[in-house]
Amino acid sequence: MEETISLQEFFQTLRKRMLLIFSITLLVTTLSGVISFYLITPIYESSTQLLINQEDTNTNQMPDLDIQTNLQLINTYSIIIKSPAILDLVIKELALENMTTQSLNKKINVNSEGDSQVVTITVQDADQYIARDIANSTADIFQREITDLMNINNVGILAKATASEKQEPVKPQPILNIAISMVIGFLLSIGLAFLLEYLDNTLTSEQDIEKLLSLPVIGSISSMEIKEQKKIARLNKMQ
Template identity: 30%
Template sequence: MELRDYLHILRKNWLIILALTLVGIGAAAAYSLTRTPLYEAESSVFVSTQAGSGTIQDLNQGSNFSLDRVPSYVLVATSPVVLNPVIDDLGLDTTASQLAMQISVSSPLNSAIINVSVQDADPQLAADIANATAASLSDAVEEIETTASVSASPVRLSVIRPALPTTAPISPNVPLNLALGGLIGLALGVAVAILRTVLDTKVRNPRDVAALTDRPMIGVIPFDPKAAERPIILEADPTNQRAEAFRALRTNLQFVEMDGGTSFVITSSIPSEGKSTTAVNLAIALADAGKRVALIDTDLRKPKVADYLGIEGAVGLTDVLIGRAKVTDVMLPWGRRPLYVLPAGKVPPNPSELLGSSQMKALLDDFVNTFDVVICDAPPLLPVTDAAVLSRLTAGAIVVTAAGRTTTHQLDGALDTLETVGAKVAGLVMTMAPTKGPDSYMYGYGYGYGYGYGYGHSDKR
């Protein structure tokens, strides 16, 4: 994916990312509030040798001796020999091993200083344990270094910085916890957003279509919440942005070069993608431009053209194909434009056979010679084979895909069906395209109308 793809994902899923970030911060805050505050106190001791003569050589030897001994004393500091006296002196209800977990002993590199740090919920007790441990370490070292041949220990540990109780706890670190919680929540939100995008198989914009096929995207019809109430938008509201999108589709269709004439099958992958309304509105738009248009309802299973246009549809294409009626008797003019409509007629038991018959081919050939453009509203490609059969008799198929409804698998299957039968794809039309949000393709403004419209195109065109 490119950078703009990631930016699109972030914009599309910003609510999820924000919510998980806030959850992470809230979880960190809850964790911090439920933790017992811990205070730290630190004492420091200096390791030195008691040189006999005090010469420079003795001092150097004593210094090296001290440095060599410091690592061992660091380990001794958390041993029972040091901590048991601390427990007894302070009356602690714990064991040496448990107390050792509260104590951290360290020494800077090449240094004769030993730092004893203690953490406890009581700041005063932390300081007392640190001081007691430093004193006990001094006594333990003196006892360890005193042998039978030496009357006094050659090593002396002196407290150079006693521990003092602090007022600010070192744990929990609330600012750090909140920052970490926010970062973890943010990372989780981004991961969820990317995962949702990867698992989302819906076709949501023209770029998704371009990833599947190199056929051009010749139109994007914006979503209209009142589409069910006014399916024929060019008649109901000619200045609507959806109506303007159909005019843009009409213009783009004129630049599609197809061998075999200007007859097109309007189909889709699955039902309810807006193919019938696209066919009707496109036919009206072409007629408004002065084209002689024949609109044929070839959906012999669930015909809708007659209902949309408010005409009688009981007799139509089916009757013509079986020789029960003549085209001139059942084909009706519609509106004050050169648009002629042939309804589907009665639903036959064998739609695919009728649509693939020689009678249908002869009818289409006659229409191509008589009209400037022939538009056939056909059933969806995946449920039945009618559209695939019919598309072989026309110049090409216009595949309608609904944004957010059709999956990439369904669209790919529909295009494969057309390719299998040797049909041509004139282009694709996206319907129900969102006008707001990250998947919106609305921009600019329509000249003289005061609204924006636009559509994407195939990157592979």
């Protein structure tokens, strides 16, 4: 037999478990704030931009074909930028002895804006100045080495990566984390409140008895405070 809950019972449960809901929500939100502000290492981001120019080897080439060739060239360059041929030189130039090619590869992201010929090299690191140096060094070394690798010279640097003391980290985002944690904590506490209510078989009212036995209540005994009981007992003794 399926059980349903009315809107009134819903709010009664929330009111009954209000302390539990508030406590869990506050606990989850506080933990999220502490972790976001004090335990997670801030990560900074720095970017540099390259301009890829397709050499004009065929003046009669169709414009659409020219665009397609540029896109293929950019995809090829994106792979070369993150290859050991470039990253090993970056590690050597910046003296990053504690960093492997694989770990450096994970810090670098290469992408292009739509069908443009601009390639963006983005680097993330716990130190904003190291992120800046890696981005700039990667761009410089790629521009220098691509001439020997592909026997062409069509890469220009549009913008150098920069860094400053006032630079904000890209992650974590404490305010966003706290807001999300508050919502999650609230939903979890509500779920726990209804689970406890479902598991609670205590009869606390006439309605509970009617629901359990499917019979109407024809009488009830009023509760009496302890002070009233003592007062009645003293009156009985006096008589």
